Amino acid sequence: MSESTDHATDAAQDGVVTADAHEAAPASTQPPTPVPAADAAPAAEEPAAPVEAAPLEAAPAPSPRPTPRPTPRPTPRPAPAQAAPAADETTTAVIPDENAQTQAALAFGRVDDDGTVFVTEAAGERTVGQFPGVTPAEAISLYVRRFLDLQSKVALFEARLGTAELTAKEIDSTLAKLTDEVAEPAAVGDLDGLRTRVEALRAIAAGRRAELEAERAAAKEIALAARTAIVDAAERLAETDPSKIQWKPAGEELRILLDTWKEAQRSGPRLDRPSEEALWKRFSHARTTFDRERRHFFAELEKQNTGAKATKAGLVAEAERLASSTEWGATAGAYRDLMTEWKGAGRANRKDDDALWSRFRGAQDAFFAARDAANAETDAEYAENLIVKEVVLAEAEALLPVTDLAQAKVTLRNLQDRWESAGKVPRADVQRMEARMRAVETAVRDSEQAKWTRTNPETRARAEGMLAQLESAITGLEADLAKAEAAGNKRKVKDIETDLAARRAWLEQVVKAAEESRG
Incomplete structure (x- = not known):
């Protein structure tokens, strides 16, 4: 029979740990440290309270092992265990209702008569501790529980590696801790298999770490772009022409950019120090430039x-x-x-x-x-003058067309004297009244000129040219009159009608003079 088979047989003869045995473990939060054989005798001088334990069949003494046993540290004697259920003296003590993991772990351990607990590994059998004064099942149960705890830690790490819970730093620290814990633990179970599982996790952890590094690098690139955009926006504000910028909205925008930067620093990915320092230097310079230009602008504005x-x-x-x-x-x-x-x-x-x-x-x-x-007040005073001048103007316009030039000249001079004596008219009527009077004066003057032309052979030829000019002027005035009427400008219509009447009267005189000169 092989050595491992002997160990398995020893473990089977020592019994199986149950939940009852777990409850009987020492109340101390620290697991009991194996007690050296030399201290076993003094410890026996203080016997524990007697317990009713089922008689165990003596396990065969194991053959001497080549591996040295570590010297355990002394520890207080554990509290006496509760009485185990009685069993037949010819059977090995077993603890019912335990799961398969516990049963499998028990196959890798055994307990000596003095309470020393061993675990079987690929390198051989190794002492994990000593628990004297209790049944073999109670002695080994503590170390089985330790193994199951280690196994649970490894299983939990396996499960968490497939999620986004762990950072690269947490992966490394957890893996290092598990590696240390499974190196030579004071536990009973398939430690070689557990170490193999931990080693297998290294490759998975490396892949997950690479994914996290890639995600972190991508997040840094995004964060770098976002913070660069913040800096670019701040620099655009700082470079805006001070004469065109709206300082209050621009200042509020710069404050929001600063708050955004601070929030990215608190909750966003950390950038590498050179990039972060370079961006902050640009951002700080932009803020300084903006503040300087704003102060300068408002100082100049105040001036x-x-x-x-x-x-x-x-x-x-x-x-x-x-x-x-x-x-x-x-x-x-x-x-x-x-x-x-x-x-x-x-x-x-x-x-x-x-x-x-x-x-x-x-x-x-x-x-x-x-x-x-x-x-x-003045216009009210001039209103009576307007009435007088309207009468004078009506008499003057009655001279047209001029039929008796000599009489027309005498009458016009008298009318002009009365016109001047009447005084001023309201401002709104000045232009209209003056234009009408000038038209009469022009007609009389033109009649005199026409008579002179008729008696002057040298100017006779020019009479026909004057006739053409008057006809052209009348045509132009008629066109202007049509436009003024279409525009609804009553004052302009009245002025044009006055000028047009004078031109027509003058035309009649010129025509008459021309006919007389030809006759």
């Missing part, structure tokens, strides 16, 4: 505002001085000049600018309101 405020304050003072002037024409021109200077003075800050404009506008409105009131 301009101060100058504009002083200039506009002077304009306001002048406008308020002119507000009481009654020199309507000259002062109205002065206000136009002040408005031109105001537009060219630039802007003060909003509050000052609004206040100054309110004063400037108030002074201007006061002057023009006074002028309008004065004009309205």
